[in-house]
Amino acid sequence: MRCLSGLRQLSSISKPFRRIESPRQYAKRMAALPTTYEGSVPIAVIGGTGLRELPGFTQVASLSISTPWGEPSSPITILHHHCKHNDKVVAIAFLSRHGAHHQIAPHEVPARANIAALRSIGVRSIIAFSAVGSLQEEIKPRDFVIPDQIIDRTKGVRPWTYFEGGVVAHVPFGDPFDEGIAKVVRECGHSLEGDGVVLHDRGTIICMEGPQFSTRAESKMYRSWGGSVINMSVLPEAKLAREAEIAYQMICMSTDYDCWHESTADVTVEMVMGHMKANADNARRFVTAVLDALASDEHSDLVHAKHLAGSVKFGFSTSQSNWGPEAQKKLNWLFPGYFQ
Numbered sequence: 106m107r108c109l110s111g112l113r114q115l116s117s118i119s120k121p122f123r124r125i126e127s128p129r130q131y132a133k134r135m136a137a138l139p140t141t142y143e144g145s146v147p148i149a150v151i152g153g154t155g156l157r158e159l160p161g162f163t164q165v166a167s168l169s170i171s172t173p174w175g176e177p178s179s180p181i182t183i184l185h186h187h188c189k190h191n192d193k194v195v196a197i198a199f200l201s202r203h204g205a206h207h208q209i210a211p212h213e214v215p216a217r218a219n220i221a222a223l224r225s226i227g228v229r230s231i232i233a234f235s236a237v238g239s240l241q242e243e244i245k246p247r248d249f250v251i252p253d254q255i256i257d258r259t260k261g262v263r264p265w266t267y268f269e270g271g272v273v274a275h276v277p278f279g280d281p282f283d284e285g286i287a288k289v290v291r292e293c294g295h296s297l298e299g300d301g302v303v304l305h306d307r308g309t310i311i312c313m314e315g316p317q318f319s320t321r322a323e324s325k326m327y328r329s330w331g332g333s334v335i336n337m338s339v340l341p342e343a344k345l346a347r348e349a350e351i352a353y354q355m356i357c358m359s360t361d362y363d364c365w366h367e368s369t370a371d372v373t374v375e376m377v378m379g380h381m382k383a384n385a386d387n388a389r390r391f392v393t394a395v396l397d398a399l400a401s402d403e404h405s406d407l408v409h410a411k412h413l414a415g416s417v418k419f420g421f422s423t424s425q426s427n428w429g430p431e432a433q434k435k436l437n438w439l440f441p442g443y444f445q
């Protein structure tokens with residue numbers, strides 16, 4: 106592992122709501138970083154609305170990776186994280202879902218490129234962040250929710266699979282999140298309770314298409330379906346992670362009561378950003394605790410998703426001899442050495 110001394114500490118400038126940085130300034134800052142990284146990086150954080158960088162971590166590289174599914178949302182930054190409990194320095198990948206300047210709408214997020222690029226640098230577990238609307242009274246703005254189920258309300262306009270164009274495969278998705286990672290995340294969240302963090306252990310997330318927010322009738326219908334929270338981002342991200350044999354868990358932060366609540370105002374972007382900003386420190390403490398915990402030796406197999414390795418091979422309906430050449434090329438990129 107590289108030595109940390111002399112590396113630029115970003116804690117003072119990488120706050121999620123620091124002064125607005127122009128695309129040119131961002132490009133310049135990224136260009137100053139190394140463009141390669143030697144080690145393998147098993148853990149990634151995907152930041153969403155209000156979390157375009159991870160404050161308090163040391164940026165050591167900025168990788169521009171091109172995939173057969175196009176370019177990811179942003180360069181992948183490699184961060185070094187010093188875990189206090191075992192004095193280890195671990196590398197983490199960070200990707201900003203909506204781009205470095207929040208210029209990518211939910212339906213435009215290049216999720217296939219994002220997941221493939223992360224996998225190509227060794228990522229096998231992802232902690233994804235999302236700002237969500239609450240569909241339940243008890244989930245108050247600024248509460249955290251660790252969802253365990255999803256209802257898909259996207260409209261089929263987002264590319265959602267790696268298995269197409271001459272190759273067919275089906276992966277199980279009954280439990281869309283990784284229970285092993287979720288357990289660690291929940292323990293970390295609870296350890297911060299009483300210190301500003303309120304955590305709901307489970308919940309069903311509705312993933313809507315957007316970018317417009319829901320109608321009141323829709324919002325009430327989602328409540329009647331048992332929805333806990335709503336966003337525009339968990340799909341196809343979670344599906345693609347499963348296809349790529351990556352353990353995936355989302356941490357949601359509630360920012361509003363959508364538009365079903367009788368006595369609070371309907372959701373606006375200002376409301377979402379206001380709560381994200383006010384709770385940024387809790388989000389940072391939460392993710393730091395999760396990364397600390399995942400860095401311990403006892404979680405090594407989990408973080409490397411040993412429980413998922415090779416699982417996709419059982420899902421193919423098309424025998425390899427019948428794969429189209431283009432599909433073969435793409436799948437060899439995603440799973441190097443799998444299919445000889």
Ligand SMILES: CSC[C@H]1O[C@H](OP(=O)(O)O)[C@H](O)[C@@H]1O
Nearest residue numbers: 153154211235236336337338377
């Ligand atoms: C700005 S409100 C709607 C927006 O916020 C959430 O983003 P993310 O999940 O990336 O944190 C939601 O999914 C929508 O994209």
Ligand SMILES: Nc1ncnc2[nH]cnc12
Nearest residue numbers: 236237238335336363372
């Ligand atoms: N009410 C809402 N609907 C969809 N996505 C959201 N993200 C934050 N609040 C949301």
